[in-house]
Amino acid sequence: MSIPVFEVLEPGLLTTVQDLGRIGYQRYGVPVSGGMDAFSLKIANLLVANDIDKAVLEITGLGLMKLKILNRTVIALTGADLTPMIDTSPLPMWRAIEVKKGVVLSLGETRRGFRAYLSIAGGIDIPLVLGSRSTYCKAKIGGIEGRPLRKGDIISSFLSKQPLESITHRYLPEDFIPDLTKEIEVRVIMGPQDDYFKKEGIQTFLNSWYRVSPESDRTGYRLSGPRITHKDKTDIITDAIPLGAIQVPGDGLPIILMADRGPTGGYPKIACILSVDVDKVGQLKPGDKIKFKKIDIKEAHELLRAENEKLLKINNILNEQSKIPAKKRYRVSIEGETYEVTVEELPI
C-alpha cells in the first residue's frame, strides 16, 4: 500500500532518490551510489521512525526546489541548510514534522553544507533496481526513471511503520547535529599506492589545503592546489576503488572518489578517507577547502565503532521520544476556576 505524498513544483538542479546504495554489483561495474552524506540520510530516516536504509530525496544546493504535499504525512529534513520553508514559515531541520495536505515545501539559498536529505514516514515507494532505489543517472537506473526529479513528478511513500502521532515529536538533540563548515580536515589511511609518489609528493598531499573545483559531482571531487609529484609511473594496473579513495592522475591534482564512482580505476590511490569522514566531504561545494590527516587502521576502526554506537544511541533517544504521548490533558486551576486543557502538536 502506498500513498502519493509529493508533487514536484520545482525540481532544483539536482534532486535524486537515494538510499544506502547498491551492494554486490561492483563486480559487474555497477557503482554503489547512495547518499553522499550517509550520516544525514540515516538520521533523516530514524527521525521519521523508518529503517535506516529507506529511500529519501537528496537535494543539492543548486537552485530553487519546491514540493507540494499531497497527503498528510510526517517528514524530516537533515544535512545542508538550504533555507527550508513551509509555505511562508521557516521549516525546522533535524526533527520530524507533520505536514498537512496542500502546503508547499521549498528549499532555496544554500546557507551551510551542500546536500539536504528529505525523508518521509514509510520511505519513498519506487521499484528496487539491483537491490537498491538509489538513482545512478549515468546508467539511468534507480530513482525515478534513473534521472533527477522533474517538474510534475509524483512521489509516493510506503505506509509508516508507526502511527504518525507517535513520531511527530522526534528530534535530534543539538549535540548530535553535525557541524557543516567550508573548510574541513579529514582523516586518511595511506595507500594502497602511496609508493607511487615521491617523498615530497606525500608531504605536499598531507600539508596543503586543497580547493574543491567546479568540476565536482557525485562521482568525485576534483581538487585544485599544489601538485603531488609521482616517482615515475602515473598509471597503475586498474584495480578497485573504495568510497573516499583519493586518486592522483598524471597532472598531480587529487580526485576524491565518491558515491557514483566506478568500482575500478587506473590512477594510483595515494590514500583513502575514513568512512566516518566521507560524509563531511559530501557536504562540500565548489570553492570549499579540504586538508588530509594521516592515521592508522586501528584508530580508524575504533572511530567506526564509536560512530556506530552514536547511531544506536540516537536511535534509542528517538524511540524514547516516541513514548511521550503527543496529546496531553491537564486540569488547570486559575483563581479558583478549574479548566480542562488539552495540549497537542498541530501539523504545519
Add this chain to the structure above:
Amino acid sequence: MPEEEIKNLIVGDKAVFIEFANKISPEINRKVHIMASAIEKEKIEGVIETVPTYRSLSIYYEPLKIELDNLLEKLGKIKSSLGKIKIPSSRVIEVPIVYGGEYGPDLEFVAKYNSFSQEEVIKIHSGRNYLVYMFGFSPGHTYLVVDERIATPRLKTPRVKVAAGSVGIGGRQTCIRPQEIPTGLRIIGRIPLKLFNPDKEPPVPFLPGDYLKFIPISEEEYLKLKNE
C-alpha cells in the same frame, strides 16, 4: 607463483586487496577469479562483496562484523587451498565495431604514437580474441588487454564526455564503455551493442573469463545494428 609474492593491501577502513602480482596475465587473472569464487563459497560473516580486477581481488568488509586480523587469517587459509578449485571453460563472443572517424577520435593518435597506419591499428586490434579480465569503472564496462604493438598511454586529464559503446586504449588495456561517462582512454572505435541490462541477473551479457572477438563494420552497418 611463490606464495610470498602475494600481497595483502589495507585499502581504507573497509577493504582489503589481495594482489597476486603486479602484472597482467591470463594465469594471474585466473587466480583472482578462483579466489573470488572460493570466498563466495565460504560465506564469511562480515564480507560484503568482492571485486575481481586484472591482478588483484578487492574484498569489502564490515569492520563492525569481522575484525581485520580475523578476516586476514580466513583469507590466508582460502589462499593456501586455491590449487584444488576449478572454474568453467570459456566461450568466444563476436562483437561488431566501427573504427576511427567520429567514432574513434584517437585512432589517428594511437596509429602515430605506435608508427602504424590507422588500417594497421584496426587489423591488429581486431585480429585476436580478448579475454574478459574484469568489469569495472561503470556498469558493463569490460576490461580487455590490447596487443603490445598498439599500447598507448592514457590522456593526462580525462575527457569529460565519451559516447556509449566507445572502445578505448589506456596503456595495454582496451575497454568498452557502456555509457556516456568521463574517461582518460584513447578512443579508437564504437560498438552498437548494449552491455548492461539492469533487469537481468547478472546484468551483463558475458562473464569474466569469456573471450571476445571484434568484427570491423562500416558506419552504415553500425547505424543499422544500433537501430535494431
